[in-house]
Amino acid sequence: MxxxxxxxxxxxxxxxxxxxxxxxxxxxxxxxxxxxxxxxxxxxxxxxxxxxxxxxxxxxxxxxxxxxxxxxxxxxxxxxxxxxxxxxxxxxxxxxxxxxxxxxxELRTPAVSALAVHHLTPDDRPRRLVLFGTGPQAYGHLEAVLAVRRISEAVVVGRNPIAARALAGYARTLGATARTGTPEDVATADLVVCCTTAREPLFDGTLVAPGATVVAVGSHEPEARETDTALVARADVYVEARAAALREAGDLLVPLAEGAIGPDHIAGTLADLVRGHRGPATDRPMFFKSVGMAxxxxxxxxxxxxxxxxx
Missing domain, CATH: 3.30.1780.10 (ornithine cyclodeaminase, domain 1)
Incomplete structure (x- = not known):
């Protein structure tokens, strides 16, 4: 053999x-x-x-x-x-x-996010990216986003200032204008990507602009989440699969337990997007929650x- x-x-x-x-x-x-x-x-x-x-x-x-x-x-x-x-x-x-x-x-998770961004974020102009996290997934997501969308500025938000500056510096080596920032930077973001180990929301979801896209990949536990109920309730939500999301995605399960949303709040799946079955355009934020699948x-x-x- x-x-x-x-x-x-x-x-x-x-x-x-x-x-x-x-x-x-x-x-x-x-x-x-x-x-x-x-x-x-x-x-x-x-x-x-x-x-x-x-x-x-x-x-x-x-x-x-x-x-x-x-x-x-x-x-x-x-x-x-x-x-x-x-x-x-x-x-x-x-x-x-x-x-x-x-x-x-580290290769497949950013690719899943990039595929969602490709279908949820228009390519009519360069987009302002706010990236939460400074680990390997943050580096991978930076590269993956740059592969599918033009970025006018990348803003890195991290708990460790040195690590955040290092990632911003790496973004500049890829040709992007970049700096470090704070959670409040989501207010002027076109695209927000969360790839952290956080168990509580990273930012105020009411600040996210209509039409902006938010991607969260950092958790697959029912009690952990990177985004708050306010964002999820006002967003068009897309997931890899409904069954997996309703089993593992704390970003959705916590608002569901609070009664802020119902199981039918999910607008569609990654397969729907890829196959061209996305629902009608709205002025709501777009939210893609990934838990990672085999x-x-x-x-x-x-x-x-x-x-x-x-x-």
């Missing part, structure tokens, strides 16, 4: 750009895959944090990600997200490749494997 191909972060970044990764995800949805039918994520509390098991199968492939979330790791100089992805032949479940699970997550990992892992196998 042929040894499984080992795919590390360097190989991933060499093979797939953020824009290309977004197109991989779009192609899966356009081919008819239904994220509502995807298996749920299994979460197991452990002393260091949380273990996640994320299986998926469609087309000729299957796979499973085993990920760890260790909140104490950054203080030790270690990554907060760990893990591995095992890619399998869907016909016989023989191993095809073993991928760096953390790097895969089908996305499989789609990207499969594309990486196919590209690297040829080389």
């Amino acid at each position: 042929t040894e499984p191909l080992h795919i590390d972060a360097a190989a991933m970044n060499r093979v797939l750009t953020p824009g290309a990764t977004a197109r991989v995800l779009a192609d899966v949805l356009l081919a008819g895959f239904d994220p509502e039918a995807a298996p749920p994520r299994t979460s197991v509390p452990v002393p260091a944090g949380e273990l996640l098991l994320m299986p998926a199968a469609f087309g000729p492939l299957a796979g499973v990600k085993i990920a760890g979330v260790a909140p104490g790791n950054p203080a030790l100089g270690l990554p907060r997200i760990t893990g591995s992805y095992l890619l399998l032949d869907g016909a016989n479940l023989q191993p095809l490749a073993l991928l760096d699970g953390a790097a895969l997550t 089908w996305e990992d499989l789609a990207v892992a499969g594309a990486l494997y196919q590209a690297l196998r040829k080389t």
Whole structure:
């Protein structure tokens, strides 16, 4: 039996750009895959944090990600997200490749957001971006947003001023005008992206302008959220899948428990957007909430494997 191909972060970044990764995800949805039918994520509390098991199968492939979330790791100089992805032949479940699970997550999550931004944010002019977070996901989202939209200014909001300045400096190396800012900067933002470990809202949702787009990816727990009830109640809400969002998205489940919204408040899904089934335009903010799903990992892992196998 042929040894499984080992795919590390360097190989991933060499093979797939953020824009290309977004197109991989779009192609899966356009081919008819239904994220509502995807298996749920299994979460197991452990002393260091949380273990996640994320299986998926469609087309000729299957796979499973085993990920760890260790909140104490950054203080030790270690990554907060760990893990591995095992890619399998869907016909016989023989191993095809073993991928760096953390790097895969850092690639696919921004691509999901970029795909949503592409469909929710008009491209009629450069957009002002406010980015919450300074970790690997913040860097990945900056690159992914720049791949799909022109940015007039990037404003970085982070708890650590040094890290925030570093990310703003990186944005400038990519050709964007950038600075650090405060949560109040959302009032003049066209696009707000939240990729933090926050468990409470990051900003006042009443400040977000009509027509602005907000993306939140930082949590997949029913009690944790990056956005407040005020934003969610006044926004057109889009998700990866209704079932997953109503199971895991605290940004929606907290307002739901408060009675501020109902389950039918979700306007549509990522598949709806990609397939051109978006509802009529409104003057409300657009809100995309991502929890991360196993089908996305499989789609990207499969594309990486196919590209690297040829080389």
